[in-house]
Amino acid sequence: MTKKKKKKTIKKNKNSSGLSKIAAFTTKSISSAFNTYKKSQEQKKIRDIKLKKLQENNQILKEKKELKNIEEKIDKENHKLKLKEEELKIREKEIKSREEKQKIENERLIKKDENLTQINTDLREKERTLKLREEEQNRKDIDLKVREDEQKQKELKEQRKKAKLLKMIKEEEEKQKELEYIKIKEWEDKFDRDQKLQEANERKREQRLLQRELDKQRIMEEQEEQSVEKNFSSRLEKLDIDKSTEN
Secondary structure, three states: OHHHHHHHHHHHHHHHHHHHHHHHHHHHHHHHHHHHHHHHHHHHHHHHHHHHHHHHHHHHHHHHHHHHHHHHHHHHHHHHHHHHHHHHHHHHHHHHHHHHHHHHHHHHHHHHHHHHHHHHHHHHHHHHHHHHHHHHHHHHHHHHHHHHHHHHHHHHHHHHHHHHHHHHHHHHHHHHHHHHHHHHHHHHHHOOOOOHHHHHHHHHHHHHHHHHHHHHHHHHHHHHHHHHHHHHHHHHHHHHHHHHHHO
C-alpha cells in the first residue's frame, strides 16, 4: 500500500510539476504575449500619435499655406484697394478740377450772356431810336416833297398864268396892231388928203396909246414879279421856320 501511495505520490508530484511547468509556461507566454500586445498597442498608439501629429503638422502646414495664400490674396486685395483709392483720389481731384473749371466756365458764360443781353438791349434801343429817326425823316421827306410839289404846282400855275397873260397881251397887241393897221389903212384911205400935222398928231396919239398899253403891261409885270417875290420870301421864311423847328 505504501508503494502504491508512493507511486501515486510520485506520479502526482510529476503531474503537479508538469502542470506547474505548463502553468508557468502558459503564464509566461500570456505575460509575454500581453507585454508584446501591450508594446504593440503602445507602439500603435505612438504611431497613431506620430501619425496624428504628422497629420496635425500637415494640417497646420496646409492651414499655414492657406493662411499665407489668404494673406497674400488679402495683401493683393489691399494693394488693389489702395490703388483704387489712389485712383479714386486722382479721379476726385480731376472731377474737382473739372468742376472748378466748369464753374469758372459757367460764370464766364453767365457773364457773357449778361453782356450779350445788355448788348442786345442796347442794340434794340438803338434800332428803336434809328427807326424813330427814320420815321421822322420819312415824315420830313414826305412833308418836303409835298411842299416841293405844292411849290412846283404853284410855280406851274404862275407860269401858266403868266404865259396866259403874255399870250393875252400878245394877242391884244396883235389885235391892236391889226386894228391900228386897219385904222391906219382906213386913215390912209380916208385922210390921204389930210395934212401931215394931223398925221403927226395921230401918230402921237397912237404912240400914247401904245405907251399906255406898255405901261399897263409893265405895271402888271411888276405886280406879278412882286407877287412872285412875296411868295418866294414867304416860302423861304417858312422853310427857315421849319429848319429851326427841326433843329
